Amino acid sequence: MGHLSIGRIVSVFCVWACAVNIKVYSQYRQDYTYYPETRAWFKIHKVPTDWNEARLKCYFEGGNLASPINDRVYAVMRSLMLVQSGPVFTGVHMMDTAGDYYSIEGIALDQMPIQWAKGEPNNLNNTERSLAILPDGTFADVKSSNILPYICYKPKTGNESISSDCGTNAKGYELDPVSNSCYKYHGDCVVWHRAHMVCSAEGGHLVILNNDREAQLMFDRYSKRPVNCNGDDASSSHRFYYIGFHNIDVDRAYWFTLDGRRIEEAGYSNWAAGEPSGNHERCGTLLRDNSGLNDISCDEWLPFICEITNPKTAFNP
The missing domain is CATH 3.10.100.10 (Mannose-Binding Protein A, subunit A)
Structure with missing residues (x-):
């Protein structure tokens, strides 16, 4: 067997090291x-x-x-x-x-x-x-x-990592093994379109409810979480979360989730009593007491819940 030259050894090591570094660095x-x-x-x-x-x-x-x-x-x-x-x-x-x-x-x-x-x-x-x-x-x-x-x-700070459960570097996501989704509660109040942007930037979307169990999970996990909306206890910010459905037309019969389905097709269309109610309320919320869906103005300032579906593929290289 021939001997490897010093240059060859260095070259082989460099190829291996560079491959390792690329893998590590891509974890952001x-x-x-x-x-x-x-x-x-x-x-x-x-x-x-x-x-x-x-x-x-x-x-x-x-x-x-x-x-x-x-x-x-x-x-x-x-x-x-x-x-x-x-x-x-x-x-x-x-x-x-x-x-x-x-x-x-x-x-x-x-x-x-x-x-x-x-x-x-x-x-x-x-x-x-x-x-x-x-x-x-x-x-x-x-x-x-x-x-x-x-x-x-x-x-690079050295603290970057992708969650092995949720497939994102964003902190605060929690895996639910039954739905195979990860969820994150945001207590800082924003308008609906800002909530949509935040979830998207984190690799997810506003939560889309698929069944009664998932709605109950939102209640169990997040109904008692604090709300950061200037402490106005009388405001709607303490009653609702923004979630991932909206009305895209003046026809009030059609409510679509962010993945393009009617809410009935997604699997959860349990409206709260008297809802939907407003002609100019085109964005979807869930009542924090788990009494059902509610429509609201997209310009209301509310907390919101993000979801990452199929988390293993969210940001993995």
């Missing part, structure tokens, strides 16, 4: 890519939105809007822009017209390797308070209300 989220030179994961969101929504989306995914906080991060951002045809939001933002630009991490603009595009920054009409990176890697100030793609960034 399957939809993020790890860049070892930055010790961080990145994801470019190609579906555009405004700056505030982009910031929240990155936050609920566990990261931040990416800013060129050093040369290594800037290099990755530039590489991601090679396939873009227009500007992309960064996390650099001015809080008010008299302020200065900072990254979400609190790093000042003059401490970042910013290369301005020609004629920038110009703060057109004193309305441009966010920075966007352009396809050539330069930067421009833009309106925060612009609708743009964006880059999320998650630095």
